[in-house]
Amino acid sequence: MATAEYDDVRIDDVQELEREIASQRDANVPIEMETRDISVWFAKRKVLEGVSIAFPKQSVTALIGPSGCGKSTFIRTLNRLHELIPGAALAGEVLYEGSDIYAPEVDPVHIRLKIGMVFQKPNPFPSMTIRGNVLSGLKLSGMKRSNHDDIVEQTLTSAGLWNEVKDRLNAAAGDLSGGQQQRLVIARALAVNPHVLLMDEPCSALDPGSTLKIEETIRELSKEITIIIVTHNMQQAVRVADNTAFFLATDGNPGHVVEQGPTTEIFGNPRDQRTLDYVNGRFG
Numbered sequence: 001m002a003t004a005e006y007d008d009v010r011i012d013d014v015q016e017l018e019r020e021i022a023s024q025r026d027a028n029v030p031i032e033m034e035t036r037d038i039s040v041w042f043a044k045r046k047v048l049e050g051v052s053i054a055f056p057k058q059s060v061t062a063l064i065g066p067s068g069c070g071k072s073t074f075i076r077t078l079n080r081l082h083e084l085i086p087g088a089a090l091a092g093e094v095l096y097e098g099s100d101i102y103a104p105e106v107d108p109v110h111i112r113l114k115i116g117m118v119f120q121k122p123n124p125f126p127s128m129t130i131r132g133n134v135l136s137g138l139k140l141s142g143m144k145r146s147n148h149d150d151i152v153e154q155t156l157t158s159a160g161l162w163n164e165v166k167d168r169l170n171a172a173a174g175d176l177s178g179g180q181q182q183r184l185v186i187a188r189a190l191a192v193n194p195h196v197l198l199m200d201e202p203c204s205a206l207d208p209g210s211t212l213k214i215e216e217t218i219r220e221l222s223k224e225i226t227i228i229i230v231t232h233n234m235q236q237a238v239r240v241a242d243n244t245a246f247f248l249a250t251d252g253n254p255g256h257v258v259e260q261g262p263t264t265e266i267f268g269n270p271r272d273q274r275t276l277d278y279v280n281g282r283f284g
């Protein structure tokens with residue numbers, strides 16, 4: 001292949017150097033979780049193929065793509081909720097702190113404590129108190145952490161809810177608004193000290209004000225933990241995510257990652273035309 005030459009500097013060499021610098025930069029960022037070549041089936045139907053994504057520690061990664069492309073399916077593989085679905089199968093590896101979470105000796109309950117999850121629809125125990133909800137994960141898991149008052153205050157503060165509920169911790173969780181309930185379940189997830197928080201469209205049922213509060217919470221939390229969030233809201237991905245992965249499933253083929261990288265690249269300078277079209281709202 002012909003290469004342009006300017007004095008003694010060849011474009012090839014410059015590109016090689018850039019690649020080397022990029023790989024060194026990557027090597028310096030510790031990876032919290034990583035998937036390698038994940039494929040998923042429901043019964044005989046393959047719905048995901050060859051998904052490999054690295055999630056750096058204390059970063060936010062957004063998973064985007066049209067409905068049905070496998071985002072929820074993928075995020076459920078990351079804390080072994082996938083295996084609870086009848087007929088679900090999986091190939092590939094999910095590494096957490098370098099070890100495969102599906103290895104035979106690994107306890108899925110332990111994994112789900114380290115890798116927490118928040119769902120689309122807030123799911124507190126409605127008749128239980130606010131305080132009781134925050135501590136419920138701890139109790140259910142049999143985890144011993146002393147000083148419950150501190151845990152309640154710290155986690156509700158981290159979830160951005162403390163000021164709104166500190167005077168009514170013994171009120172029923174069902175009395176809170178949808179946005180407050182979603183922040184309450186984030187606090188509940190934090191009480192067991194997870195290292196990773198998975199969020200599947202956590203704001204899709206919320207008004208813009210509550211959505212912004214949750215986004216602030218996500219940015220704050222990512223100073224301590226690693227966050228992976230599914231969203232249909234492109235502005236949200238831009239606002240909260242360091243990295244973005246774009247999933248697509250076309251013509252009955254399994255979903256796969258078309259493109260991934262820093263959010264600024266995916267939205268500002270994507271390499272694939274389909275990414276450009278999707279992030280500009282031309283389909284999906």
Ligand SMILES: Nc1ncnc2c1ncn2[C@@H]1O[C@H](COP(=O)(O)OP(=O)(O)OP(=O)(O)O)[C@@H](O)[C@H]1O
Pocket residue numbers: 042047065066067068069070071072073074085
């Ligand atoms: N429990 C299940 N049993 C069988 N098929 C399923 C199951 N859950 C999901 N699927 C199929 O897997 C594919 C991916 O679904 P998934 O819910 O992961 O998509 P998604 O990207 O999260 O979509 P949305 O944006 O609408 O939430 C779809 O074709 C769906 O029909």
Ligand SMILES: [Mg+2]
Pocket residue numbers: 071072073200
């Ligand atoms: Mg989904």
